[in-house]
Each structure stands twice: as C-alpha cells, then as structure tokens.
Amino acid sequence: MRHLLRRIGFYLVALWASATLNFLIPRLAPGNPAQTLMARLHGRLTPQAQHALEILFGINHDPLWSQYLQYLNNLLHGNLGVSITYFPTPVSEVIAQEIPWTLMLVGIALVISFVLGTLLGVIVAWRRGSRLDAILSPLFTFLSAIPYFWLALILLYVLGFLLNWFPINGGYDTDNTVPGLTPDFILSGLTPDFILSAILHGVLPAFTIVISSIAGWLLGMRNAMITTLSEDYVLMAEAKGLSSRRVMLVYAARNAILPNITSFALSLGFVVSGALLTEIVFSYPGIGYALLEAVTNLDYALLQGIFLIIAIAVLAANFLADLLYVALDPRVRLERN
Amino acid sequence: MSIPSLQVDPSSFQLQRLRDFWRLLTINRKVSVGLWILAFFVLVAIFGPIIFHQDANALGPDILQPPSPAHWLGTTQTGQDIFLQVVVGTRVSVVFGLVTGLVATIISVVVGLAGGYFGGWIDEVLSLLSNVFLVLPALPLAIVLATFVAYKGPLTIGFVTVITGWSWGARVLRAQTLSMRSRDFVEASRASGETSWRIIFYEIFPNEIAIVAAELLGTVIYAILAETGLEYLGLGDVTTVSWGTMFYWAGNNDALLLGAWWWFLPPGVCISLLGAGLAFINFGIDEIANPRLRKEERPKLAKFKKSGKAVEA
Numbered sequence: 001m002r003h004l005l006r007r008i009g010f011y012l013v014a015l016w017a018s019a020t021l022n023f024l025i026p027r028l029a030p031g032n033p034a035q036t037l038m039a040r041l042h043g044r045l046t047p048q049a050q051h052a053l054e055i056l057f058g059i060n061h062d063p064l065w066s067q068y069l070q071y072l073n074n075l076l077h078g079n080l081g082v083s084i085t086y087f088p089t090p091v092s093e094v095i096a097q098e099i100p101w102t103l104m105l106v107g108i109a110l111v112i113s114f115v116l117g118t119l120l121g122v123i124v125a126w127r128r129g130s131r132l133d134a135i136l137s138p139l140f141t142f143l144s145a146i147p148y149f150w151l152a153l154i155l156l157y158v159l160g161f162l163l164n165w166f167p168i169n170g171g172y173d174t175d176n177t178v179p180g181l182t183p184d185f186i187l188s189g190l191t192p193d194f195i196l197s198a199i200l201h202g203v204l205p206a207f208t209i210v211i212s213s214i215a216g217w218l219l220g221m222r223n224a225m226i227t228t229l230s231e232d233y234v235l236m237a238e239a240k241g242l243s244s245r246r247v248m249l250v251y252a253a254r255n256a257i258l259p260n261i262t263s264f265a266l267s268l269g270f271v272v273s274g275a276l277l278t279e280i281v282f283s284y285p286g287i288g289y290a291l292l293e294a295v296t297n298l299d300y301a302l303l304q305g306i307f308l309i310i311a312i313a314v315l316a317a318n319f320l321a322d323l324l325y326v327a328l329d330p331r332v333r334l335e336r337n
Numbered sequence: 338m339s340i341p342s343l344q345v346d347p348s349s350f351q352l353q354r355l356r357d358f359w360r361l362l363t364i365n366r367k368v369s370v371g372l373w374i375l376a377f378f379v380l381v382a383i384f385g386p387i388i389f390h391q392d393a394n395a396l397g398p399d400i401l402q403p404p405s406p407a408h409w410l411g412t413t414q415t416g417q418d419i420f421l422q423v424v425v426g427t428r429v430s431v432v433f434g435l436v437t438g439l440v441a442t443i444i445s446v447v448v449g450l451a452g453g454y455f456g457g458w459i460d461e462v463l464s465l466l467s468n469v470f471l472v473l474p475a476l477p478l479a480i481v482l483a484t485f486v487a488y489k490g491p492l493t494i495g496f497v498t499v500i501t502g503w504s505w506g507a508r509v510l511r512a513q514t515l516s517m518r519s520r521d522f523v524e525a526s527r528a529s530g531e532t533s534w535r536i537i538f539y540e541i542f543p544n545e546i547a548i549v550a551a552e553l554l555g556t557v558i559y560a561i562l563a564e565t566g567l568e569y570l571g572l573g574d575v576t577t578v579s580w581g582t583m584f585y586w587a588g589n590n591d592a593l594l595l596g597a598w599w600w601f602l603p604p605g606v607c608i609s610l611l612g613a614g615l616a617f618i619n620f621g622i623d624e625i626a627n628p629r630l631r632k633e634e635r636p637k638l639a640k641f642k643k644s645g646k647a648v649e650a
Contacts, residue, residue: 014469021478025485138367141620145612147562149569150584150605157593157601223623265472273476277566291477295484295570303481310477318472 007322011315018311022304023071027064080308081301085293091305094290099309102286105202106275109209110268117214118260121221122253126244128226137222144215148274152208152281159204166204167197205282212278213271220263224256231255258329265321269314276310368621374614378607382431385424393417393425393578404599411599414590422578423603429579431611433491433564438557441499445506445556446549450537452507453514464511470504479563483572490574498563506552513545547626554619558612565608580604 062070074080080091124133160166228234229252237247279288287306294302363369397416404411410419445467452463479497486493517523518541526540542549561580567573568581571589575582583604587593592600 010465010468011472013465014472017469018473021473022481025481028485138617141616142609142613145558145616146609147565147605149566150601150608153584153593153601154605157598161593161596219620227627269472269474270476272474273566276476277569280570291480292570295480295572298484300485303484307474307477307481310474314474315472 004323004326007319011319014315015312018315019072019075019308020068022308023068026300026304027067075308080305083294083302084299085297085302091301094302095287095305095309098286098290101284102275102279102288105205105279105284105286106209106272108202109206109275110213110271112206113210113214114217114264116210117217118221118257120214121218121260122225122248122256124218125222125225125229125256126248126252128229137219140215140218143211144219146212147277148208148212149277149281151212152205152278155204155208156281167201201282201284205278205284208278208282209271209275212274213267216263216267217260221256221260224259225252228252228256258325261321261325261328265318268317268321272310272314365621365625367617367624371614371617371619371621374610375618378427378431378611378614381424382428386428389421389424391418391421393422394576401595401597403597410603411597413586413600414592414595414597419583419599419603422583423580423607426579426583426604427607429491429577430561430564430581430608433495433579434557434561434611437495437498437502437560437564438553440495441503441556441560442506442549442553444499444503445552446510446542448503449507449510450514450541450545453511454518454533454537454541456515456518460511464508467504467507467511470501471508473501475501475559476563476566479567480570480572483567489572491577494564494567494573495560497567498560502556502559502563506549506556509548509552510545513548514541517541517544547622551619551622554615554622558615561608561612565604580608 078092080095083089083091083094086094120136124136127133231252234247234251237251242251276288276291278284279286280292283289287310290302291306293299294306394417397412397418399408399412400416401414402408402412408418408420410423412418413422448463448467452460452467479501482497482500483489483493486496514537523536523540526536531540564573564579565581565584568575568579569584569588571585573579573581573585575585581604584601587597587600590600592598
C-alpha cells in the first residue's frame with residue numbers, strides 16, 4: 001500500500017512537472033501566439049482587435065506567478081485555449097475529435113506488438129543457439145533501428161502506391177461517409193461500409209507500429225528469459241520431468257516477464273512518439289496529424305494541449321503498468337510491509 | 338643482482354593490453370560487425386565530403402532522374418544529386434549523433450553517480466528529476482521545445498535531444514553506483530581521506546565504464562532518430578543537408594506520389610544500418626558483461642545440466 005501511495009505521489013509530481021514545463025517553455029521563448037497570429041494578419045488589426053486577441057489567447061501582462069495560477073486554474077477546468085488552425089474551435093474540442101483515432105490505432109498496435117514480441121522472445125530464448133535464434137535476433141536488432149516514419153514511407157510506397165493493396169492516406173473512405181467523430185455521427189454514420197473502410201485504412205499504419213516496436217519486446221524478453229532459464233527452479237522443473245512447454249511458459253516465462261512489463265511502461269512514450277510520426281506519414285486522422293498541423297501553423301495552444309494530453313496518457317499507462325507489476329510480483333508487496 | 342625476468346618492458350606491456358583490448362572487441366561477432374558498420378560511417382563522415390568536393394545543394398538540369406551511372410542514386414526534383422547529399426548528410430548526422438549522445442551521457446553520468454553516491458536529499462531530488470523526464474514522452478516534448486525556440490538549427494535540435502535523452506542512463510547508473518557505494522574499495526578510499534568527487538570519478542566511475550559505453554551507444558541511436566524525426570517535421574534548419582532534411586524535402590515534394598523511391602530510400606537505409614550497427618555493439622557488450630547471454634557450444638544431450646551450472650555466474 002505504501003508502495004502504491006509513493007507511486008501515486010510520483011505520478012502527481014510528474015503530471016505537475018509536465019504542466020509546468022508546458023507553461024514555462026512558451027514564456028521562456030521569445031514571442032507569443034497572439035503576435036504570431038497578428039504577424040500572419042500582416043498588421044491589419046486595430047489596437048482593440050489586438051487587445052481582444054490577447055484576451056482570447058489568455059495573454060496578459062500580469063506577473064508570471066499570477067499567470068501561472070490562471071493557467072493551472074484553466075487546466076483544471078479543461079480549458080486549453082483556442083486553436084489557431086481550426087479557429088475559433090477550442091483546443092479541447094479539436095483533441096477530443098482526434099483522440100479516438102489515435103487511441104484505437106496505437107492501442108491495438110501496441111497490444112499486438114507486445115504480446116507477439118514477448119511470445120517470440122520466449123521461444124527464441126528457449127531455442128537459444130538454434131537457427132531460429134541465429135536468424136531472428138539479428139533481424140530484429142536491425143528492425144529496432146529503423147525509424148518509424150521511414151518504414152511507414154516504404155510500406156506506403158510498396159503496398160499502397162505500387163501494389164495498390166491499401167489506401168494511401170486518411171482514416172476512412174471519404175466518398176460514402178461524413179468526416180468527424182461527433183456523437184450523432186457515431187449513431188448515424190457507423191455503417192458497415194465505414195467500419196470496413198476504417199479497418200482497411202488502419203491496417204498499414206498499425207502494421208508499421210507493430211513491426212517497428214516489436215523488436216524491443218522480443219530482445220528484452222529474450223535476455224530476461226535466458227537469465228531466468230539458468231535458475232535452479234527451472235532445472236528442478238526439468239528434473240521433475242515436466243513437459244518442456246510447461247517449464248517454458250509457467251516456470252520461466254512467467255518470471256521473466258516482469259522486467260518486460262517495466263520496460264513496457266518506460267518505452268511507451270517512445271512508441272507513442274513513433275506512432276505520431278507514423279500517423280503523419282499516413283495522413284491518418286489523429287493526434288499525430290493534429291500535431292503536424294499545429295507545428296506547421298505555429299498553433300501554440302493546440303501544440304501545448306496535445307503535449308499535455310500525450311503526457312497524461314503516457315503517465316496513466318505507466319501507472320497501470322505499475323499496478324500490474326504489484327499484482328504480478330508478490331515481492332513488491334512484501335518488501336514494503 | 339638483477340632479476341631479469343621481472344623487468345617487463347613497458348612498451349610490450351602496453352602492446353599486450355592493446356592486443357587484449359583488440360581481442361575483446363573481435364571475439365564477439367556482434368561487436369565486430371557493429372564496429373565495422375560504425376567505422377564505415379565514421380570514415381564516410383570524415384572523408385566523404387573531402388572526396389566529393391561539391392555543393393550538395395547545387396541544382397542541376399537532370400530533374401527527378403532514377404539512379405544512373407551519371408547520378409548513382411538519382412536526383413531530386415530540383416536536380417540535386419542524391420548520392421552527394423547522402424554523403425554530405427552523413428557527416429552532419431553522424432557528428433550530430435555522436436556529439437549529442439556524448440553530452441547527454443556526460444549529464445547522465447554526473448547525475449547518476451552523484452545521486453547514487455551522496456544519497457539523502459540530493460539523491461531524492463536527482464532521481465525524482467530523472468524519473469520525471471523518463472516518463473515524459475520525449476518526442477512530443479522535443480517537438481514543443483523545438484517549435485517554440487525561434488532559432489532553427491542543429492544547436493536547437495541538439496539541445497532538445499539532450500534534454501529529452503539523458504534520463505534513462507542516469508537511472509541505470511544511479512542503481513549501479515548505489516550498489517557500489519559501500520564496497521570495500523570505496524570505504525577504503527573514503528577512510529584515506531579522498532574527496533567525494535575523486536572517489537566518484539576515479540574509484541567508482543572506472544567500474545561502470547561498460548554501462549556508460551552501452552548508455553552512450555543507446556543515446557547516439559536515440560539522438561539520430563530524434564534528429565531525423567524533428568527535421569522530417571521541418572523543425573531543423575532545412576537548408577543544411579542531412580539525412581533528416583532529405584526526408585523533409587522528399588516529403589514536401591511528394592516524392593512518394595511521384596514514385597521517386599530513390600529519394601527517401603537511401604537516407605533511411607543509412608540510418609537503419611548505423612542504428613543496427615550501434616545496437617549490435619550494445620548487445621555484444623551485454624554478452625561480454627553477462628556470460629549467460631553468450632552463445633555456448635554445448636553437446637546436445639547435456640544441454641540443461643550445463644545451463645544449470647551457469648547459475649553460479
């Protein structure tokens with residue numbers, strides 16, 4: 001229990017740190033969003049309009065600490081400011097529209113890659129020194145070094161452009177559906193056609209994320225598994241004459257999976273980052289694509305909102321992995337009592 | 338009376354050490370493959386731009402040509418030679434990766450060793466800091482930072498990469514230092530009145546050199562991947578030629594829809610090869626340091642008895 005409380009405390013600190021970073025970074029850099037927008041409007045603004053814009057973007061000339069308190073207050077009320085790109089839509093609305101796509105795509109791809117990678121790691125470690133190990137381990141080392149977005153480009157080119165097996169951009173067929181994931185759209189527009197086209201559009205991006213991230217789980221599991229395989233209890237299980245499948249899965253893999261769960265939590269941020277770039281390559285509707293829009297349009301409010309949402313998501317997933325760890329490893333519970 | 342057998346020629350001793358070092362590097366196949374790849378790219382980075390002494394941004398009359406004898410890797414939409422760009426870009430990207438990796442590693446060494454050695458509130462603060470940076474998603478943070486900093490160029494990208502790349506190493510090194518803090522040789526040097534910093538860097542640090550090396554390689558991979566990612570998004574200086582900016586221009590000019598595979602294929606192959614080379618060295622070091630990971634030649638029947646013995650390692 002104390003362990004859990006400590007972890008919760010840590011995640012609260014991390015959350016506060018990311019919010020504060022989000023507050024400080026734009027204020028330490030020169031210029032502000034209103035000035036950017038004004039520069040884009042080429043000074044065609046009256047002073048009143050300029051003032052109104054400044055209020056809209058929450059820019060004031062109060063001392064920093066009071067701005068900071070206002071910022072935190074806004075965050076707590078879910079107010080992330082107004083997007084310039086989708087002016088005058090609030091950032092929270094833009095994000096709410098994009099996030100289901102990212103959650104579906106990255107979530108599914110992540111689970112597939114983790115399960116598949118861990119299983120392959122178990123098998124490769126079990127057959128260490130065999131031809132399978134000799135081929136798979138270097139192959140996956142190579143795969144782990146491939147940048148996500150480059151693999152995405154290659155797959156897009158070969159499977160989408162040359163072979164025409166998959167659509168080359170977007171998240172669904174625009175011909176027979178209305179864009180946007182509004183509530184009434186979900187009720188009315190969720191036709192079989194739409195679902196089919198969404199799946200078809202999602203296969204290639206998901207495949208990219210799986211291929212690029214699977215190596216990490218595989219190699220991590222392989223090394224943990226090899227260390228576990230030389231433990232006495234594995235030898236004991238062998239000596240008892242248990243089936244090798246039972247020894248492999250119940251005795252060795254079950255213990256070896258613990259470090260992989262820690263690394264699952266830690267590399268989550270990395271995978272999410274890669275997934276963002278993948279979305280950008282595939283013009284997939286989602287957080288990554290919104291991020292690109294924000295970067296190219298210097299849409300600071302949207303950029304900050306997206307960073308905050310990603311940070312919260314990654315922190316939450318880390319916390320879940322922590323809970324899972326406590327549930328799986330009795331030593332963590334016992335140690336603290 | 339002289340004792341000739343004890344008079345060791347210092348130069349032969351050094352030669353022996355060098356030979357041992359060389360043997361250590363070549364005994365593991367992964368390490369030697371990785372080193373060859375790394376050496377290749379370092380050589381290209383040093384000599385490439387000297388041999389092909391031309392402006393990689395120079396425009397030419399041959400527009401969007403596939404690979405041919407005249408242009409080994411084809412040309413871009415503005416007639417730039419892609420082979421030349423890859424060679425020149427190698428210097429930028431490799432130097433960038435190595436320098437950023439080095440700086441980030443130095444930070445993680447200082448933070449990790451100081452935290453692990455001093456303990457107490459220093460450790461609390463430092464490990465909280467590194468844990469926070471560890472869980473924050475690095476690339477989105479890097480994108481936010483790079484967008485807000487007005488100056489676009491390698492310095493910004495490098496700064497951003499260092500900020501987001503040091504925390505993992507600090508955590509690993511802290512754990513290792515913690516386990517080393519109360520060993521006899523550290524106690525002994527403390528008792529003999531050495532200063533804390535001397536103990537940290539002369540007594541403890543040399544024992545962690547393998548971890549630091551692995552850390553450095555990992556960070557270099559991260560730095561190169563992060564650099565390409567950020568430059569692909571147009572957050573770097575798009576006028577310098579590097580692997581990342583090549584992607585940016587290829588993407589901007591719809592190289593994919595024009596079917597110009599030769600534009601985005603070569604820089605990606607280079608990144609993957611270099612990354613794989615570094616990863617191979619890393620896994621090789623792992624195998625040298627952890628004998629259990631090593632591939633052993635074992636008689637088939639005695640497989641499990643032998644692996645049982647390795648428990649003592």
